[in-house]
Amino acid sequence: MNKERFEFAEHIKRVTAGPGGEVLLIVGDKKTAVMECGMAFCGKKLVENVKKELPAGRSLDYIIISHSHYDHIGGLPYLKQAWPAAKVLGASYAKEVFTKKNALKTIHELSCTALESYQKMEPFWDVDFDFNDADLNYMDKDIHVDDVIKEGDLIDLGSAALRVLETPGHTNCSLSFYMEPDDILFPAETMGCLSPRGEMMMSMLKGYRDTMKSIEKGEKVGAKRIIAPHYGMVAKDIAENYWNLSKSAAETCRNLITDLSEKGASEEEIYRAYKERYWHGIRLNQQPEEAFEVNGKNVIRAILKEKESY
Template sequence: MKKQEAEFGDVFGNGHDRFGFPDGIHRVTAGHGGEAILICGSEKTVLLDCGMAYCGDALVENLRQTLDGRPLDLILLSHSHYDHIGALPYVKQAYPDAVVYGAAKAQSILIRPGARQLMKDLGQTARDQYKPGSTKEIITDGLTVDVVIGEGDEISLGDETLIVMETKGHTDCSLTFVLEPLSMMFASESTGILEKIDYVHTPILKSYEDAMESYEKCKAYGARFLVLPHFGLLPEDFNETYWDFFEKEVENKRTYLRGLVGEGLTETEIFELYAAKYWDPIKEQEQPYEAFMINSKSIVKTLLKSL
């Protein structure tokens, strides 16, 4: 099975397996970008996100091997960004009966020609960077939400249930899922990404207020297991530390930007300094520089509004 084993995110060293999920939960990620997690419930199977388009065929092969004859029943979208759902059209081609669940906002975004073109463009950039020489077409037909879900909805897998939480902040369509009775939370990017043992990236692209509300809600849920985007499973004894780091880093960024505003810098100048401060070449293992710059502009604009 082709899986991505990047150094990005290996912050705990050999002492912790961030992909060491309990039985029935499988990492089927096939390349760089967002993780793809398959949950095999007692009655239904569900894929959480799909990753980038360039590795769509490899993802499908991973699914076939892991499902071992079982159908893929459901596909859940954490949000509408290309690095998380770019491979969705390839999965739908292989499993046309799989039903796609996502937020209402994601459904409206994915029908827009401009949004699909941007996903195609970013998908091609990722293909060229991570699979040089490939001429694989990046397709967008199949980027769709069949069933709209929102806060408090429950999706039965048989003996298991996924609880839906709306967690805006990163995007207006960001969703968090909690698998019960296991008490495993699959968090959205609105509540951060652990990049170093002492640093949480806070990609708040749309709303500071929404992100902090999402943080409070997810922390208060008190899930036993916390699975982070672009990372995997946290050690259980690190959960509270993670939430503290998230809150601290959001305020660190706001303090930093407030200082730049105090120096009389323009938003463009502030963005350039922010990008230089927070870019790290290791990020390219998960995100092309072009995408980092697009996101950074949104982060700066959003956090400046919050000051």
């Protein structure tokens, strides 16, 4: 494990409770915020971790979600149960998603699949988690967005503030956050996920063009430091090339799909090639194979649909 990935500023605490998703607590001198929520099955442990890191006498003020996927919002209902007054901040599309019964059903099903997948494996994650403490007994009503945030909004924590960037491409509701005065960017999964071996993994569920526009927006911010999703603090040498890695990975993925389509390959044949290229097992892909397949097939459909409009 590269410990530098989890070395942050003093007011940024890693409260990740288990495998599958990174969670950070940001402590400003006036307000506090949790960035992302991780997996549902370790939600109770997440609450314990946040309580340990909150300064004495302080409560949790904000729960910030970058998008509506199960591995980013799973711990949300547990946090809301512990801090009912905490405001959940997310995109308008995420707010809409959480009103749909089918979406909530899918979130729960994928959360169950993730728990089963991780339980079967020898531990490879770097946080202590006892699967005897795993819990999926939450209420759907606690999965919601209280306040919609959009491009340019400022989440003021006092000594730190997070500026909102709308960065669709992975989902319609994907948001990135630029923290001032620390000059740190929290890019959305739209810009890619770094694997432990430094490979950029893309999931362009909403297409290549939106993804590239969002990558360019993130690059334009010019932040000195990057805290990447499912990864942590990006080393300086990688950060200097982060946006080129993202662009190259997006182009490579799109070209794989479109080239095979032009050669007459079916969607299933394209998926087999996609899986051969991008599935490296749960340790590197950081998600169960079932979730990888769902996302992969949706990426292929999105790219092919976009190709028809060129």
